[in-house]
Amino acid sequence: MIALLLILVPLLSGIATFFIKKEQAARSWAMLAAVVTLAVSLLGLTVLNKANYLSFHATWLPELGSSFSVGLDGMGQLLCLLTSLAFPLVFLATWRRSYPNGHSFFGWMLLAQAGLMGVFLATDALLFYFFWELALVPMYFICSRWGGERRIPVTFKFFVYTFAGSVIMLVGLLYVYFSAGNSFAMHDFYAVRLTSKEQTFLFWMFFVAFAIKMPIFPFHTWQPDTYEQSPTAATMILSGVMVKMGLLGLLRWLLPVLPISSYAWGDVASGMAVTGIIYASLIAMRQDDMKRLIAYSSIAHIGLMCITIFSEHKTGLQGVMIQMFNHGINIIGLWIIVEIIERQFGTRKMSQLGGIAQKAPVMAIFFVIIAFANIALPLTNGFIGEFLMFNGILNSTVTKYGVLLTVLAGTGIILGAVYTLGMIRKTFYGEVNELTANARDLKWNESLALTIIVAIIIVLGIYPQPVLNLTNEITDTILKNADVLSIKK
Known part of the structure; x- marks a missing residue:
């Protein structure tokens, strides 16, 4: 029931919103x-x-071996909570x-x-693909209709990349479907046994699609331009939530x-x-546009999560799940500040700002x-996730390069501190100029949104145990299905 409602409420509300012609009424309806x-989502947590409330199963396309099956495991609950927040x-x-x-x-x-x-909820491969495409279509229209001056070519590139993947x-998916006895059910996908040669070409089919969505190098080129040209509200969803589709794909559909x-x-x-990680961090250090800097920062963060997933270590995977949230x-907190600055000063260029803190x-x-929190300072939520991820990479028995990957990824963290602190200094400190002399502080709605975000940062930074408990069982399930040694036996 909970799983079905998480889809139906925004779906039906979204359709109804198109018939509400007044913008303020539509805004209020969307917020409601x-x-x-x-x-x-909170009721489900x-x-x-309970299991009977968290899943839903109905006949959908029986002749194709596909059903409308959705369910909330620990990872799904965390990502649905992120989406609903x-x-x-x-x-x-x-x-x-x-x-x-x-x-x-x-x-x-x-x-x-x-x-x-x-x-995030689908437990049927065809249903997963259906929603994968459904999530893309609204973003295409949002970016192409309400984006910046270069929105059309940029959105076209975004669409081509993601659609090709x-x-x-x-x-x-179709190859695995036929190998699984004409079934799209997730448990049948997990039970199928493919040869090493079959798995190799299937790996790259799955990985490329997920890598584009995350994105990671060299499939990232659509991302900075798309984030820059999209309306900031859409950018928040693209970078805060939508990139997690690729990470979930690795964890739920590739490893097992x-x-x-x-x-x-x-x-x-x-x-x-x-x-x-290294490339994006170095490029971020050279950016003057705050949107592009944060976009490259996101590539570095997602890259660390990707490395940790392939370390296949329990502590690391729990770190990935908490870090996705x-x-x-x-x-999203960073984008909110950028939105406020752009709306107030008409620019996102750090060279034109300064002294806003005064x-x-x-x-x-x-x-x-x-x-x-973005650079993982202790007592913030970012520290917990990155500490667990580095622990997983360093102690992995799957990769031969754990120490090297840890050192290189750690270099990205240092570079992240450099460009993030540089952004703070250039934007908020120093002398005020003609543009920032009349800066105003936050309005009530902006303060409320940022207060909620900061509260989450501090609470999870001090006490992350509930999230770790939530992801414990699903981590064991993923690793059990991804255990190569047990399969070879």
Whole structure:
């Protein structure tokens, strides 16, 4: 019931939003729908946290061996909570932002939420693919209609990249489907036994699709431009939530289904990810546009999670799951500040800013706390996830290059501190100029959104145990299905 409601509430609300012509009414309706979705997610974590409430199964396409099967495991609960938190935070923080044909904008946003929920909940491969595509379509319309001056070519590139990856993945899913006795059920996918040669080409079909979505080097080139040209509300969802689709794909559909090739090619994938970490961090250090800097920062963070997944270590995988949530919260916080700065000063270029902390001290405090979480300062949520991930990489028995990967990825963390602290210094400190002399501090809606984010940062930084408990069982399941030695026996 909970799993079904998490999809139906934003789906039906999104369709209804298209018929609400007044922008303010559509905005209020979208916020109400997002809050209801959040309430449903919290019920699934607390009062109704029982197996019979957390799953739903119905006949869908029996002749194809596919069913409408959705369910909440620990990873799904965490990602659905992130999704249900992200949308009300985005709507709240951008409450004063006006959009042409605003009712359509909010309708597409809610449909995107429904698609994301479906991806995180699907336990049927064809249903997973259906929602994977459904989540892409609203973002295409949002970015192409409400984006910046270069939105059309940039959105076209984004669509071509992601659609090409989706088609490749579909071919791989169909191959496994026939090998699994014409069944798309997740348990049948996990039970199928493929040869090493079969797993190798299937690995790259799956991995390329997921790597594009995350994205990691060299499949990342669509991301900085898309983040820059998209309306900031869409950028928040793209970077905070949508990139987690690729990480979930690795954990739920690649490692357990293709364990031999994941073991064989994991170091190659990790090498691509660590190259992306260093490359993106160095490029971020040269950026003047805050949006592009944060975009490259996201590539570095996702690269670390990708390396940890292929380490196949329990502590590391738990770190990935908690960091998927934490990264989403932290980067949405950064985007909210960027949205406020852009709306107030008409620019995102750090060279044109400076001294904002003198005029808007509350904004500066929020930004510093969120930025510290982004670079994994102790007592923030980012520290917990990254500590567990590095522990998993270093102690992995799957990779031969654990120490080298740890050192190189750690270099990315140092570079991350350099460009993040540089962004704080250039934007908020120094002398005020003509542009920032009349800076104002936060309005109530902006303060409320950022207060919620900072509260999550501090609480999870001090006491992450509930999240670790939530992910314990699903981590064991993933590693059991990905155990190459047991399969060879």
